[in-house]
Amino acid sequence: MSAVPNDTPLADSAALLEASGLVKHFGPVVALRSADLRVRGGEIHALMGANGAGKSTLVKILTGALTADAGTITLGGRNRSFRSTSEARGAGLICVYQDPSLLPDLTVLQNLKLTATPITAFRRYLIELGLGGFDLQTMPRELARPTLSLLDLARALAIEPRLLLLDEITASLPADLTVRVFNVARQVRAEGRSVIFISHRLAEVSALCDRATVLRDGKTVGVVEPAQGGEERIVKLMLGPVADEVAAEAASPSAPATGAVAVEVRDLKAGILTDVTFTLRYGEVLGVAALEGQGQQELFDCLAGVRRSESGQIMVGGKTRTFRHPADAIRAGLVLIPADRLQALLRQRSVRENIALPLVNRISRWGPINTRREKRRVEKAVKRLQIDTRVQSEVRRLSGGNQQKVGIARWLVGGFQTLLCFDPTRGIDIGTKRQIYGLIKELAAGGSAVLLFTSELPEIQLACNRVIVLFGGRLVDEMPAAEADEKALLRAAHGLPAEADAEQEA
Amino acid sequence: MSVRVVSAVRLVQQRSIVVLIALLVALAGLIEIIRPGAVNASWVSNILEFAAPLGILAAGQTLVVITGGIDLSVANVATAAAYIMASQAPYGVTRAIVAGLLVGVVVGLVNGVGVAVFRVQPLIMTLAMGLVVTGSLNVYSQAAIRSVPGVPAVIHALGSGTVLGYVPVSLFLWAPLAVLLILGLRGTGFGRLLYALGDNLEATRLAGVRAWQVLLANYAACGLLSAVAGLVLSGTVNAADLSLATVLLLPSVAAVVIGGTSIFGGSGSYSGTIVGALILTVLNSVLTLLDVPDAVKQVLYGAIIVILAAAYTRVLGHD
Structure with missing residues (x-):
């Protein structure tokens, strides 16, 4: 004691x-x-x-x-x-x-x-x-x-x-x-x-x-x-002890990126989501800030091909796409990391099979697996993400943080252009969180586009270049990460005008 | 728990097949004790011959159970395939065999469409299809056939012939099939996807897999294997009547469960099912040898399945 x-x-x-x-x-x-x-x-x-x-x-x-x-x-x-x-x-x-x-x-x-x-x-x-x-x-x-x-x-x-x-x-x-x-x-x-x-x-x-x-x-x-x-x-x-580092990182958020447009969303409507328009560029992490149930789930589901939009367009590489199945989105380079890790993982199967799953996702890949090549690719991803594989045999025996890493490693192996991260750090310890955010930034720096929703507003500045804010299904605000401190985000996420505007009105 | 118990449990978890083989050997030992000298080459030959149709039928069942489904139409399909093969025999053996196998593929595809496209529960879909198949077969037999058709010589040889005195001919079909399935489940994309679907359908979809394609192909494969089992069985008993394979429905599920495949899907192997089929066949042989009445046989049969299934949940943590 x-x-x-x-x-x-x-x-x-x-x-x-x-x-x-x-x-x-x-x-x-x-x-x-x-x-x-x-x-x-x-x-x-x-x-x-x-x-x-x-x-x-x-x-x-x-x-x-x-x-x-x-x-x-x-x-x-x-x-x-x-x-x-x-x-x-x-x-x-x-x-x-x-x-x-x-x-x-x-x-x-x-x-x-x-x-x-x-x-x-x-x-x-x-x-x-x-x-x-x-x-x-x-x-x-x-x-x-x-x-x-x-x-x-x-x-x-x-x-x-x-x-x-x-x-x-x-x-x-x-x-x-x-x-x-x-x-x-x-x-x-x-x-x-x-x-x-x-x-x-x-x-x-x-x-x-x-x-x-x-x-x-x-x-x-x-x-x-x-x-x-x-x-x-x-x-x-x-x-x-990491608190200071986080604070330091948050104090120097990344500048908005200027890469080519990866995904363009126009007037998207699905459920509560209404007329949402924005662009996501290669090389940037675009944050989505929202309170519970403001349409972020619908947005991610539409982009990942999990549900169909009622109207509006999703354009990838300048072409309008219709996603009827997650496979369509994956073909277009958009992959989803869901908040609930178990939603994406095969609990009884090994780390390797979980990570290699996208490698067999087409009829043309139903044949014999080149085990040596697969092993090499999986090991590379495991190493890069520092996945603790002491308990390799079944994914359900891994800790939550390691499970989430397996979910991400899958797409490092499977390949993607745009990563859709829906609250990827929910219930994960701060050390692993930092690793995941570090990886997300690294992937963006390597030319990928990342759309990131997190339920913890202070974390927006850790990883994002730019933030869009959803409220009541509408996109109500957009700001560079440098301005997106918790206070500003909270105001916007509650549908309040930014502080400066409020003062002017008063 | 002591260290020894823990390591024993671990051994069972990792090598449940070893335990199953030990059980098989123990049963054979029991026969040898009851009737010394009974376990010899011709006994082994007999066991393999009778296990082959069940083993092939349970192969299809294994594929379906791994995906978290079940196929209750396998026995009806096997019966129908054998019957139609026999009824087509007068028009040539090749045509007869193709017709029989086609029955399996078609019923399998219908099962697959129901389960994969219309999302009907596999249990309901295949139970209903089993009834449809049996009913249709009855109509067909009344309309087209004058008497129970005979089995062609080739099929008879396949089902009950032996090579070198002891090696059943059906083994030349069953063994390569087994190797193909065991390697295929482990080392092909299709095999991986069966486990993946059985473990978590939603996750597999999220990884970009069009699940319906896999399921459709899988139920068709199960139908085809059932038809093959039906043909082999008709050769073994040298007849193709309207209730040929009916008794094999529950053993086909039992062999899979005894073999360690989780009834909820996501894990298991065909090698386990093979041992399961052998155990059931040897058990049958023990009970016959003891002159146990049929009713008691069924009670013991059921009891053994329950005990093994319970042991799996306890020891292996199949949940």
């Missing part, structure tokens, strides 16, 4: 929950290396960490959904290890997740009975959450997502838990409802009980939480008091 810098070095006799040295492996993948967490009674404690840092694994271990390979958990001074979520619930530990968990086809009342939830207590918390007049005969199916989240929270509160875990519950809540959740959490604290709060939003954490435990790569790297200007420290701890 001495390795963990603690801003408040108290001998915690008041610790309600104490988890130390938690380890969890999934096959060769280490989800938790050594996680420590100490929550006092009457405290709101934040759990922070980048994607893949191990937060969700830790939460699942605390609530009995998973069991740790090593480490101890004590609750109220007693050694505990929960084998199921109901056991954890019985001990007063309950978690409310981002995705609502009420069964959609039972009434709310039936749902409550199913989980043996005290109705009067549930009603009381509903009133506190501002849902006083709620009809318990309603079907969850008919309710909006934020309401469902509040019902979930009330249901958890109704069993009067000693420790309440809120896993990104505010992610789907509008601001006014977030305030109500905060008030209830503070009330729980006032009663001497504790809350573990998980959120990506630093502002929420510093407004609500007493202390924050930061995880990085499956390890607890620090405990911080966010209110006293601890935000910067949290960010530093979350990113680790």
